[in-house]
Amino acid sequence: MFKLTQDRNAKGTPLAKVVMQTLNDVMDHDDKVVFLEADLAGASNSRLIEKAHPDRFIQMGIAEANMVGTAAGLSVEGFKPFIHTFGPFASRRVYDQIYLSGAYAHNTVNVYGSDPGFTVAANGGTHTTFEDVALYRAMPTAVICDGADAVQTEWIVREFAKLKGVHYLRANRKDVRNIYEPGSTFELGKGNVVKEGKDVLIITAGQLLADALDAAERLEEEGISAEVVDMFTIKPLDVDLVLSEAKGKKAIVSFENHSIIGGLGSAVAEVLAENTVAVPFRRIGVKDQFGQVGTADWLQKEFGLTADDLIATVKELLK
Amino acid sequence: MDKAELKEVKLLATKIRKDVMEMLRHRGYGHLGGSLSIVELMAVLYGKVLHVDPKNPQMEDRDMVVLSKGHCGPAWYSALAEKGYFEKEKLMTLNDGGTMLPSHPDRTKTPGVDMTTGSLGQGTSSAAGIAYGQRLKGSKRFTYLIVGDGELNEGQCWEAFMFIAAKKLSNCIVFIDNNKRQLDGYTADVLYPFDYAEKMKAFGFNLVQTVKGDDIEAIYEAILKAQNNTDGANCIILDTIKGQGVKFFEELKDNHSVKFSTDELKKAADDAIAELAKEIEEEER
Structure with missing residues (x-):
């Protein structure tokens, strides 16, 4: 069971630290x-693990392919x-290793791909991943989660530790706005209706959930009732929730910090199309573009991923 | 290794070689050259070295084998069948739809196969992880990693070798099957490899041995020496011939993957099988 925070403008512990x-x-x-x-221990806060568990902290050096393969071998044992x-190195760079030595070989590899999408900020285009979800979605059995805040990210890590298989967590390293009260629990593969509404359905994941809730409240002020779903498990997708919440809506919008190709929006579109849900629908995401450098705020605007962009799309669909 | 043991391992090698020929001849095609070049290694490992139980393939605290040159699965399957991991008849199901013996090893399908391989280079890292895990558990067991010389084109091998050496994973014994050829021809022509032994030393392996890959006693002695070198990383380079042990196929120009499409090739395979059967009969006498 989850409970929403009273103060969505406050930020929690930086997510890398949480992980x-x-x-x-x-x-x-x-x-x-x-x-x-x-x-990347200096960048991820994992020095605390190195200190507390020196035997089970394994420094691989800058060799991601070998890191994945070694992880798979440890799983065999x-x-x-x-x-x-x-993120890009935890997906693009090691795709075949994760795919074969990990998933195909029925091994367990839990992956934290940090700084997805625009959260890459100063590391720029080379370090941007707008396609990690698309890649992991195409990998049989892989589970993908996008942590919305500190509380949810902590829950995801604890959940992954209980499971066998390949699991991918994408999350900012920095602090993000709070959504959930501490102690909230979730269910893997089940989305959360975090705000109910009757006109429009907004399906999102990750830290954009805060922006989606901002947008929904502003739409409400203008007389548009918006429902917001936190689809923190992107795969397996909560198909039942998509269909139940789509019912009776005048418009549906997916909103993601990822390419519109292959991500959450694609997944939702597939469900809607295959179930003959004929409702005006838009995917808000990155439109087949490469990343670039800038502050996270600037990049979020540049790629059209703000609450303002979401509001504009909803209004256009309801016209 | 005494005379009786040597005789036994040699017999196992001949049986594995015959099985490989029969499997591929039955199938009509397959990775012949590289399967035959590791026959003696497989015979030494399964005949004399490994702490495993064919009746309990998942036995706790066993020695582990990773065949990183996964396309040579037929040699491994033959060794496993000869040791009783599964019935020998299964060998003829190689590459059948739904078989437990796919072209490339799959840990979810075949008893005795501890790691899935086939995308070249990846088995090196898996073996490193397995060996690391054995060490974390305080096990005295070994991980035997078999890498092809052509496979060394893959950068991931060298990432794994750096790691194995830096972490002094002495329990991960690396075999390089130096059969000198890969799919497109001689390794020296495809991508000149320079000196493997010098490269491994430069990567930090403190014991690099080179032995004739068809010399059962030499392979065994090298393994014993490696097992006793616990303060560094171990590499054994096997000087082998692609197609080893069957003269016709040793001399065949393209012997990486052979398709028995002509009468000459079919006859050569049949002759080899008959010859090996005769050898087995003599050796068993």
Whole structure:
């Protein structure tokens, strides 16, 4: 059960810190959990794991392919590996390794791909991933989660640690706005209706959830009733929720920090089309573009991923 | 290794070689050259070295094998069948739809196969992870990693070798099957490899041995030496011949993947099988 925070403008603990603190706690209680880092401990906060669990912190150096393969080998030996690197290197760069040595071989590899989409900020276009979800969606059995805030991200890490298989967590390293009250729990593969509404359905994931809720409240002021779904598990998609919440809506919008090709919007579109849901629909996301450098705020605007963009799209659809 | 043991391992090698020929001849095609070049290694490992239980393939704390040159699965399957992991008849199902013996090893399908391989280079990292896991568990067991010389074109091998050496994973014994050829021809022509032994030393392996890949006793001695080198990384380079042990196929120009499409090739395979059967009969006498 989840409970929404009273103060959505406050930010929580930086998400990388959340991931590493949670993982460290999990490792305190489960000696099968190991953590592999590709020379980014200083960037990810995993030094705390290195200090607390030096035997199960494995420094791989800047060798992501080998990191994934080594993780797969550790899984063969019964360990539960978590790995971290920046999103593009945790997806594009090691796709065949994750795919074959991980998923295809029925191994367990938990992946934290940090700084997805516009959150890359100063690292720029080379370090941007707008396609990580598309890649992992095409990988049989892989599970994809996009953490909306600190509370949810902590829950995701704890959940991954219990499961076998390939799991991908995309989340900012920095602090993001709070959505959920501490202690909230979720269900993997089940989306959350975080705001009810009757005119328009907004389906989103990750830190854009805060922007979606901002947009929904502003739409409400203009007499448009907007429902917001937190689809934090992008795969497996909560198809039942998409269909039940689509019922009776005048418009449906997906809103994601990812390319409109292959991500959450594509997944939702497939469900709508295959179930003959004939409602005006738009995918808001990155329109087949490469990333670039800038502040996260600037990039969010540049790629049309703000509450203003969402509001404009909703209004256009309802015209 | 005493005389009786040597005889036994040699017999196992001959049986594996015959099985490989029969499987591929039955199928009509297959990765012949590289399967035959590791026959003696497989015979030494499964005949003399490995702490495993064919009746309990998932036995706790066993030695692990990773065939990173996954296309040579037929040699591994033959060794596993000869040791009783599954019935020998299964060998003829290679590449059938739904078979437990796919062209490339699959840990979810075949008893005795501990890691899925086939995308070249990847088995090196998996083996490193398995060996690391063995060490974390305080196990005294080994991981035997078999890499092809052509496979060394893959950068991931060298990432894994750096890691194995830097972490002193002495329990991960790396075999390089230096059969000198790959799909497109001689490794020296495709992408000149320079000196493997020097490269491995430069990457930090503190014990690099080179032995004739068809010399059962030499392979065994090298493994014993590697097992005793616990303060560094171990590499054994096998000087082999692609197609090893069957003269016709050793000399065949394109012997990476052979299609038995002509009468000459079919006859050569049949002759080899008959010859190997005769050898087995003599060796068993």
